[in-house]
Amino acid sequence: MMKTKFLIIIVYILFIFQSSFAQNLKININKGQIEPLPIAIANFTDKNGKINKVGRLISDVITNNLVSSGQFKTPDAAAFIAPPSSPAIRPNFSDWTPLGIKALVTGSIHQIDESQIEVEFRLWDILAETDMIGLRLTVDKKSWRRVAHIISDETFQRLTGDKGYFDTRIVYISESGPLNKRKKRLAIMDQDGENHQFLTDGNFLVLTPRFSPSTQEITYLAYYNNEPRVYIFNLQTGEQELLGSFPGMTFAPRFSPDGSKIIMSYAEKGVTDIYLMDIKSQKLKRLTNNLSIDTSPSFSPDGKKVTFNSDRGGSQKIYVMDEKGRNIKKISNGKGRYATPVWSPRGDLIAFTKMLRGEFYIGVMNPDGSGERLLAKGYLVEGPTWAPNGRFLMYFKQSRPSKNNVSPKVNLFRVDVTGFREVKIVTPGEGSDPAWSPLIP
Amino acid sequence: MFNKFFAMIGVLLLLASCETASQKAAVSSSASSTGASKTDSVKKAKKSSASASGSSSLFAKGKESASDKLIAVGDRVLFDYDSSELSADAKLTLDKQSRFLRANSDLTFTIEGHCDERGTREYNLALGEQRATAVRDYLVIEGIDADRLRVISYGKEKPAVIGSNDMAWSKNRRAVTSID
Numbered sequence: 287m288m289k290t291k292f293l294i295i296i297v298y299i300l301f302i303f304q305s306s307f308a309q310n311l312k313i314n315i316n317k318g319q320i321e322p323l324p325i326a327i328a329n330f331t332d333k334n335g336k337i338n339k340v341g342r343l344i345s346d347v348i349t350n351n352l353v354s355s356g357q358f359k360t361p362d363a364a365a366f367i368a369p370p371s372s373p374a375i376r377p378n379f380s381d382w383t384p385l386g387i388k389a390l391v392t393g394s395i396h397q398i399d400e401s402q403i404e405v406e407f408r409l410w411d412i413l414a415e416t417d418m419i420g421l422r423l424t425v426d427k428k429s430w431r432r433v434a435h436i437i438s439d440e441t442f443q444r445l446t447g448d449k450g451y452f453d454t455r456i457v458y459i460s461e462s463g464p465l466n467k468r469k470k471r472l473a474i475m476d477q478d479g480e481n482h483q484f485l486t487d488g489n490f491l492v493l494t495p496r497f498s499p500s501t502q503e504i505t506y507l508a509y510y511n512n513e514p515r516v517y518i519f520n521l522q523t524g525e526q527e528l529l530g531s532f533p534g535m536t537f538a539p540r541f542s543p544d545g546s547k548i549i550m551s552y553a554e555k556g557v558t559d560i561y562l563m564d565i566k567s568q569k570l571k572r573l574t575n576n577l578s579i580d581t582s583p584s585f586s587p588d589g590k591k592v593t594f595n596s597d598r599g600g601s602q603k604i605y606v607m608d609e610k611g612r613n614i615k616k617i618s619n620g621k622g623r624y625a626t627p628v629w630s631p632r633g634d635l636i637a638f639t640k641m642l643r644g645e646f647y648i649g650v651m652n653p654d655g656s657g658e659r660l661l662a663k664g665y666l667v668e669g670p671t672w673a674p675n676g677r678f679l680m681y682f683k684q685s686r687p688s689k690n691n692v693s694p695k696v697n698l699f700r701v702d703v704t705g706f707r708e709v710k711i712v713t714p715g716e717g718s719d720p721a722w723s724p725l726i727p
Numbered sequence: 728m729f730n731k732f733f734a735m736i737g738v739l740l741l742l743a744s745c746e747t748a749s750q751k752a753a754v755s756s757s758a759s760s761t762g763a764s765k766t767d768s769v770k771k772a773k774k775s776s777a778s779a780s781g782s783s784s785l786f787a788k789g790k791e792s793a794s795d796k797l798i799a800v801g802d803r804v805l806f807d808y809d810s811s812e813l814s815a816d817a818k819l820t821l822d823k824q825s826r827f828l829r830a831n832s833d834l835t836f837t838i839e840g841h842c843d844e845r846g847t848r849e850y851n852l853a854l855g856e857q858r859a860t861a862v863r864d865y866l867v868i869e870g871i872d873a874d875r876l877r878v879i880s881y882g883k884e885k886p887a888v889i890g891s892n893d894m895a896w897s898k899n900r901r902a903v904t905s906i907d
Contacts, residue, residue, distance in 0.1 A: 556860035
């Protein structure tokens with residue numbers, strides 16, 4: 287909590303500092319403003335209407351999810367009002383209205399047998415004095431966290447109109463050690479940092495993991511046997527499979543929207559182009575063919591277009607082409623170098639990294655290159671990844687090393703696509719290269 | 728009102744499909760832990776064999792002194808920002824390097840391409856490959872057999888010097904030749 291406040295203050299100071307130079311630089315970091323909706327989340331009750339431990343934990347997870355999104359706040363005073371003892375009972379709405387509470391989540395949890403629990407929840411509209419949504423789930427009792435995330439997603443969607451993003455996971459690169467002898471491990475965690483696990487042991491370099499849109503698989507770059515190649519990691523079996531067989535380096539992989547292909551870069555003899563490989567048949571198709579660097583490809587959600595990074599015009603810019611590699615067009619039109627374009631799952635925006643006058647930025651633009659907005663800035667910010675609802679971005683940020691600080695910290699951050707509220711994501715060690723999963727099916 | 732609510736529950740039950748919820752969570756946690764342990768054991772096996780060969784001294788010593796000689800001759804060339812062009816200085820170094828490579832015809836070499844940290848990861852991987860290839864191509868023109876030269880890019884992953892200043896960055900934009 288303290289840390290978050292601290293961060294907000296820093297962002298604010300940056301903003302002030304920035305605006306005094308704004309006329310020279312003509313760079314504006316977008317700072318959207320959102321008035322959070324007051325909501326109360328009751329502790330979930332058991333069969334007898336009493337609050338139990340898991341019921342309290344579920345309520346805590348939902349509260350943390352909704353508040354951390356920046357869209358909601360939970361006024362402290364609401365804690366003193368007794369919620370109904372069961373989600374089937376209508377709350378006494380007039381208890382809540384004076385506090386300005388607009389919505390109330392109530393729920394129950396009870397044990398069906400040794401391993402299963404039934405969780406029920408309801409979302410109430412306090413002003414209209416009616417229920418907005420209800421849900422009952424029977425799950426393994428170890429899955430109570432997922433239930434809390436699903437309830438958070440339902441609540442978020444009902445109240446904001448956007449799909450939620452809470453029942454998701456983040457794969458990223460966990461980092462430790464000095465910068466010249468960095469240990470990098472593939473790691474995965476729930477979107478809120480829970481259930482953290484390492485997937486590789488750090489004995490070989492791994493980079494740029496990305497989730498499959500449809501299967502429990504990750505594609506990434508690994509230096510097994512000192513040969514940088516694209517691999518696929520199956521989360522269900524733990525198996526790692528080399529994709530294709532190439533004499534040169536394959537890297538910058540991403541899945542196609544249907545999950546059947548990998549689009550990536552292949553570098554040979556000083557030339558880096560973009561290729562598309564069908565995972566099952568291993569059939570390879572070359573999409574670009576030129577002497578410059580073409581990398582960081584990302585499909586549009588309909589699979590019809592690809593945005594990528596190229597220095598074919600002399601310096602790094604962002605381009606769009608069709609899925610066959612034709613109709614190549616430069617879309618970024620500002621000053622500086624542009625990199626790592628990633629198409630939003632909604633299709634409406636492309637996120638990118640921008641380098642200008644010694645600073646790095648995370649921004650978004652329309653797919654035709656118009657409407658560029660910068661959302662975050664730093665000594666080094668890089669590699670945005672979209673939440674499945676296309677409303678939040680995660681990326682990594684390295685602080686500017688001071689003279690005595692030989693190993694500056696690298697961490698994951700998240701920002702609302704309006705530029706509202708940059709939040710540090712807490713990980714056990716340092717972290718980079720985050721990739722957001724789709725909503726877990 | 729109440730009927731409507733139960734109808735809603737029914738629909739949501741279908742949508743949220745509670746069974747998959749529990750299955751997936753269980754499957755993914757067990758799967759990924761096996762994945763980690765598998766790679767652990769593979770790596771351990773490799774490590775022990777590596778240290779065994781390392782201790783068989785003679786060859787290691789010979790290699791070490793050849794490495795020292797290569798470093799003395801000049802094992803690395805530096806590049807300008809966002810460039811893989813060989814400077815006049817770099818070519819002088821590579822001329823000396825090629826004599827060393829010719830004199831040690833029994834050895835094979837790896838050329839590592841590196842970048843400074845002021846670029847994005849994937850672009851730098853490509854740029855590092857361009858730099859290492861520029862060195863390889865030059866050495867091949869000088870008469871070195873291409874089969875003796877392997878190219879690898881580390882992008883910005885392995886800086887030679889840690890620091891956020893022009894001096895450090897210029898030393899990190901490099902291609903380093905080493906004995907396999």
